[in-house]
Amino acid sequence: MKKVVFVPFSIVGGLVAGILARKAFERVWALIDEEEPPDGSVRETSWGKLIASTAIEGAIFRATRAAVDRGARAAFASLTGRWPGQERPEPE
Secondary structure: OHHHHHHHHHHHHHHHHHHHHHHHHHHHHHHHOOOOOOOOOOOOOOHHHHHHHHHHHHHHHHHHHHHHHHHHHHHHHHHHOOOOOOOOOOOO
16 A cells, blocks of 8 residues: 555656756766767767766666655655665565
8 A cells, every 4th residue: 555655756756856867967967078968869979978978877867766766765754654665675
């Protein structure tokens, strides 16, 4: 039941994470290069720049998503007194 109740928190968190990650990537890329991030559909885009920008963007997005998801879970737990997920990692 708590999983179903948490879904709206998760959806909103995902949207917020996407917006924050996009802004963070734009700022980081501006420190690296004066040009816009490369686009793979443009013929004269260099492979190195394309792969580097994609890796940076992916890392920023995943880190932002993890932080926002964790924050949403903590907020949900504060409101309901129940953690929406596992309490401990599963033993290996």
